[in-house]
Amino acid sequence: MAVTISDVARAAGVSRGAVSLALNGHAGVGNQTRQRILNTAKTLGWTPSLRAKSLRSAKAYALGLVIAREAKLLGSDPFFPSFIAGVEMTLEKHDYTLVLTVATEPGAEERSYRKLADGGRVDGVILSDVRHDDSRIALLSGLGLPAVTLNRPDTPSPFPAVCMDDAVGITAAVEHLMSLGHTRIAHVGGEQAYLHGRSRRRAWGNALTAAGLDADLFAEADFTAPGGVAATARLLARKNRPTAIVYANDLMATAGQSYAQAHGLNVPGDLSVTGYDNAQFARYLNPPLTTIAADPLAWGREAAAMLLGQVKGTHDGGDLVLRPPRLVLRGSTAVVPKHVAAVAEDRSQISTAGI
Amino acid sequence: MAVTISDVARAAGVSRGAVSLALNGHAGVGNQTRQRILNTAKTLGWTPSLRAKSLRSAKAYALGLVIAREAKLLGSDPFFPSFIAGVEMTLEKHDYTLVLTVATEPGAEERSYRKLADGGRVDGVILSDVRHDDSRIALLSGLGLPAVTLNRPDTPSPFPAVCMDDAVGITAAVEHLMSLGHTRIAHVGGEQAYLHGRSRRRAWGNALTAAGLDADLFAEADFTAPGGVAATARLLARKNRPTAIVYANDLMATAGQSYAQAHGLNVPGDLSVTGYDNAQFARYLNPPLTTIAADPLAWGREAAAMLLGQVKGTHDGGDLVLRPPRLVLRGSTAVVPKHVAAVAEDRSQISTAGI
DNA sequence: GTGATTCACTAGATCGATTTAGTAGCCGTC
DNA sequence: GACGGCTACTAAATCGATCTAGTGAATCAC
Numbered sequence: 001m002a003v004t005i006s007d008v009a010r011a012a013g014v015s016r017g018a019v020s021l022a023l024n025g026h027a028g029v030g031n032q033t034r035q036r037i038l039n040t041a042k043t044l045g046w047t048p049s050l051r052a053k054s055l056r057s058a059k060a061y062a063l064g065l066v067i068a069r070e071a072k073l074l075g076s077d078p079f080f081p082s083f084i085a086g087v088e089m090t091l092e093k094h095d096y097t098l099v100l101t102v103a104t105e106p107g108a109e110e111r112s113y114r115k116l117a118d119g120g121r122v123d124g125v126i127l128s129d130v131r132h133d134d135s136r137i138a139l140l141s142g143l144g145l146p147a148v149t150l151n152r153p154d155t156p157s158p159f160p161a162v163c164m165d166d167a168v169g170i171t172a173a174v175e176h177l178m179s180l181g182h183t184r185i186a187h188v189g190g191e192q193a194y195l196h197g198r199s200r201r202r203a204w205g206n207a208l209t210a211a212g213l214d215a216d217l218f219a220e221a222d223f224t225a226p227g228g229v230a231a232t233a234r235l236l237a238r239k240n241r242p243t244a245i246v247y248a249n250d251l252m253a254t255a256g257q258s259y260a261q262a263h264g265l266n267v268p269g270d271l272s273v274t275g276y277d278n279a280q281f282a283r284y285l286n287p288p289l290t291t292i293a294a295d296p297l298a299w300g301r302e303a304a305a306m307l308l309g310q311v312k313g314t315h316d317g318g319d320l321v322l323r324p325p326r327l328v329l330r331g332s333t334a335v336v337p338k339h340v341a342a343v344a345e346d347r348s349q350i351s352t353a354g355i
Numbered sequence: 356m357a358v359t360i361s362d363v364a365r366a367a368g369v370s371r372g373a374v375s376l377a378l379n380g381h382a383g384v385g386n387q388t389r390q391r392i393l394n395t396a397k398t399l400g401w402t403p404s405l406r407a408k409s410l411r412s413a414k415a416y417a418l419g420l421v422i423a424r425e426a427k428l429l430g431s432d433p434f435f436p437s438f439i440a441g442v443e444m445t446l447e448k449h450d451y452t453l454v455l456t457v458a459t460e461p462g463a464e465e466r467s468y469r470k471l472a473d474g475g476r477v478d479g480v481i482l483s484d485v486r487h488d489d490s491r492i493a494l495l496s497g498l499g500l501p502a503v504t505l506n507r508p509d510t511p512s513p514f515p516a517v518c519m520d521d522a523v524g525i526t527a528a529v530e531h532l533m534s535l536g537h538t539r540i541a542h543v544g545g546e547q548a549y550l551h552g553r554s555r556r557r558a559w560g561n562a563l564t565a566a567g568l569d570a571d572l573f574a575e576a577d578f579t580a581p582g583g584v585a586a587t588a589r590l591l592a593r594k595n596r597p598t599a600i601v602y603a604n605d606l607m608a609t610a611g612q613s614y615a616q617a618h619g620l621n622v623p624g625d626l627s628v629t630g631y632d633n634a635q636f637a638r639y640l641n642p643p644l645t646t647i648a649a650d651p652l653a654w655g656r657e658a659a660a661m662l663l664g665q666v667k668g669t670h671d672g673g674d675l676v677l678r679p680p681r682l683v684l685r686g687s688t689a690v691v692p693k694h695v696a697a698v699a700e701d702r703s704q705i706s707t708a709g710i
Numbered sequence: 711g712t713g714a715t716t717c718a719c720t721a722g723a724t725c726g727a728t729t730t731a732g733t734a735g736c737c738g739t740c
Numbered sequence: 741g742a743c744g745g746c747t748a749c750t751a752a753a754t755c756g757a758t759c760t761a762g763t764g765a766a767t768c769a770c
Contacts, residue, residue, distance in 0.1 A: 004459060004725090004726055004727085004728060005727060005728095006726075006727095007742085014749075014750075015749070015750045015751095016727080016728090016750090016751095017725090017728080017729080017730095017749080017750065017751080018748085018749060018750075019727095020727065020729085020747090021728095024728085027747095028447075028747085028748070028749075029748065029749075030747080030748060030749085033748080033749085047473040047474065047726065048726085048727075049410075049473060049474065049475060049725085049726050050473075050474030050475055050476055050477050051406070051409040051410045051413070051415070051474070051725080051726075051727090052410055052725070052726030052728090052755090053474075053726080053727060053728085054406040054409065054410075054727095054729040055404075055406045055409075055410045055725085055726080055727080055754095055755050055756065055757090056726080056728050056729090056755055056757095057755085058406070058755070059729085060406070061474075062454070062476075065738050069440075071437065071441070071444070072437070072652070074436035074437055074439070074440045074632065075433040075437040075634065075635060075651070076433065076635035076636065077436060078430040078431065079430070079438060080436060080483070081429035081430050081432060081435060082426065082427070082429055082430040084429070084455065084457060085426040085457045085459060086426070086430045088455075088457040088459070089426070089455060089459065092456075092463065092466075092467075096455065096458070097454050097455075097456065097470070097471070097476060098455050099417070099453065099454055099455075100443075100452075100453050100454075100455045101443060101447075101452065101453070102437065102439060102443040104440060104443070107582030108447065111447075112447075115452070116452070118402040118404065118405075119403060119404060119406070119408075120404060120405055120406050121417075121452060123407055142722055184571060201699075209471050216719080224635075225635055225636065225639055227754095229639075235398075239754075241423040250636075251635065251636060254639045254640075255636075255639040256640060257639075257641075258639040258640070258643075261641055274441050279430065279431065279636075280431035280579075280580050280606065281431065281580065281605075281609050281610075281634075281636055283580075284580055284584075284609045284610040284612075284613040285609075285613070285640065285641070286383065286612075286640070286641040296430065297426055297427070299368055309683055319526050326691055332651045333593075338597060359755090359756055359757080360756065360757060360758095361757095369719075369720085370717075370719070370721075371720090371721095371756090371757080371758090372720065372721080372758080372759080372760095373718085373719060373720075374757095375757065375758055375759085376718095376719090378759095379758085380719095381715090383718065383719075384718065385717080385718060385719085388718080388719085397737045403756085403757075404755085404756050404757065406755080406757090407755070407756030407757040407758090408722095408756080408757060408758085409725095410725050410726065410727090410755085410756080410757080411724075411725055411756080411757050411758050411759090412725085412757085412758080413725070465715070583724090587714095596767075611750075636717080670765095711770100712769100712770095713768105713769090713770100714767100714768080714769080714770105715762075715766105715767080715768070715769090716765105716766085716767070716768085717764105717765085717766075717767090718764095718765090718766100719762105719763085719764090719765105720761105720764105721760105721761090721762085722759105722760090722761090722762100722765100722766085723757090723758100723760080723761095724757100724758080724759080724760095724761085725756105725757095726755105727754100727755095727760105728753100728754080728755090729752100729753085730751100730754095731750105731751090731752085731753095731755080732749105732750085732751080732752100733748105733749085733750080733751095734743090734747105734748090734749085734750095735746100735747085735748090735749100736745105736746085736747080736748105737744105737745090737746080737747100738743105738744090738745085738755080739742100739743090739744085739745105739747100740741105740742095740743095
């Protein structure tokens with residue numbers, strides 16, 4: 001920090017320009033002079049000032065991530081920490097760092113993006129938790145800030161996307177439950193304002209209708225444990241209660257499973273349950289939770305790589321599709337209870353007869 | 356970004372210096388000139404270039420946090436996301452941002468600190484997960500980087516600390532268990548290289564010996580679920596198995612409880628269990644987990660505030676002690692099983708007689 | 711009424727690196 | 741031996757803000 005390029009120049013008896021050329025491996029200095037400069041730089045313990053570099057090159061050497069979450073919800077989200085670890089895996093190979101902003105209040109999100117963009121604190125941002133008709137797309141293109149989105153927005157977006165299809169996992173979960181004889185399969189979804197809330201619901205609905213079943217047992221929640229409890233309570237209070245519930249994340253599944261057990265239902269004997277995320281605690285629940293394992297680490301790694309490419313102008317602009325999450329079978333799913341199966345059998349005969 | 360202070364100066368018909376004075380509210384420009392400058396700046400949409408400011412003021416306007424964790428462990432830690440949210444609560448009020456680095460490999464940690472310090476990317480760092488004889492203290496003072504530590508290191512440290520005493524909660528947990536009649540109370544600790552691993556163990560031991568009980572049922576683990584399982588297995592395999600286990604975090608408690616149940620033990624009927632962290636899922640376990648609720652949000656908020664004070668030279672150098680975590684009673688703890696209580700009674704009589 | 715002081719403002723240096731334009735010296739060539 | 745072309749380097753501008761020194765004009769004191 002204290003030692004600058006001028007100090008090196010003086011010590012080596014050359015001009016600042018020569019030092020710059022030597023240190024950056026550019027042509028224009030003779031070999032012995034270059035060596036002398038390199039040696040003195042090393043001896044003096046010179047390190048480049050990122051601040052000077054930034055000003056000169058009009059680059060921040062940093063990428064941004066804005067997380068919009070209520071503060072108290074953040075601790076229970078298994079996604080972001082792993083995702084960020086993935087981002088770092090890419091960044092540590094380059095001379096970039098991650099600037100993280102948490103927007104805990106609704107209005108704070110836009111302010112956060114402006115804060116990152118205005119002063120030129122970052123060279124680009126990763127857009128996560130994409131929402132239906134997401135206003136941030138327009139905001140960022142207005143700000144002229146390069147970006148990469150996690151999954152493709154449902155509005156026209158100038159930014160490339162790194163995609164991980166959550167439909168595949170949900171479809172697998174529903175099909176798994178159907179193969180166990182379930183016909184009344186409910187879904188507790190996250191906020192439908194989020195694209196991943198929507199796509200999970202859609203996948204659930206499609207899998208059911210493709211099998212000729214009704215997709216009517218839906219309850220919207222908010223990805224939180226209390227929300228999961230409330231949604232589960234609504235579903236179980238129905239006259240035609242589900243025999244299986246596909247939750248949009250592990251936290252809601254955990255809370256829902258706990259609620260069902262507290263009300264005398266055996267899981268999976270009376271009710272099968274699946275989650276999403278494969279949180280580490282999920283396999284230690286009682287029963288262990290059948291869930292869907294995504295790969296947030298890879299997602300972070302690739303998103304950062306794509307954004308770097310975007311910033312450096314080497315990215316071609318195309319989307320990248322990652323390997324989809326896979327179903328992890330554990331003890332929270334089992335064959336449909338016999339008496340229910342019998343009833344379902346009756347019904348299906350009746351409905352078949354009715355056609 | 357495109358519009359600079361020179362543009363404003365030209366448009367307002369004054370010098371760059373005058374614009375700077377006006378925009379920063381310094382004396383030296385007349386009132387009407389100041390207004391004119393402010394207006395033109397607003398009209399042109401000028402925002403200060405953080406890069407130029409940084410170079411000029413030799414400040415980064417950013418604080419750093421290095422998280423050293425294996426990538427796959429990060430998703431299950433309820434501490435950091437909340438902690439970071441707390442840090443942001445403080446930073447968003449100032450013109451600072453958080454630069455986050457994740458060091459997933461052992462050697463990467465020092466590199467991370469150097470990366471933050473060398474280029475002058477941050478003005479200070481928060482030192483978390485303080486270890487016994489922590490080498491980072493010397494590293495950071497060598498680098499001349501201001502810092503704040505979470506809890507006071509056990510080596511002389513020039514940095515102020517924000518402290519949250521985890522002994523209080525553990526002591527409360529042990530006393531709670533003793534009040535339920537337990538005498539064979541084990542502890543599954545985290546790595547003893549961490550100060551919070553040590554202090555929790557010490558608190559457990561002290562509480563037991565203060566009550567005249569032996570603190571011999573200790574098993575070291577690593578804060579992970581598999582580690583919790585292994586440690587629990589070792590404890591339960593002892594001839595004189597514990598009737599209660601105090602775990603150093605919720606994840607290990609969850610895994611341990613699950614292991615005990617899988618091996619035919621009723622929790623809390625045969626074995627009482629307590630955790631630490633009050634992770635959101637903990638109250639939805641079966642049974643709900645008795646645990647210790649810290650306040651990582653407040654910790655982050657105060658640590659950031661202290662570091663900012665440190666950086667700006669307004670901090671007095673003293674430590675700050677936050678309110679200690681509190682015990683949250685749930686269903687995983689209950690009175691000691693009768694037959695065990697009888698045996699314990701016998702023993703205590705014998706040992707008393709032996710004195 | 712003259713010297714001192716204050717006010718409002720400007721010119722230019724500065725932070726640390728990169729880059730452009732230019733120069734001195736050397737070699738080769740016709 | 742004059743010129744072109746090359747290498748190895750230097751001086752100075754540049755990025756965008758801030759800070760220092762200084763200037764001209766107005767005001768004040770005695």
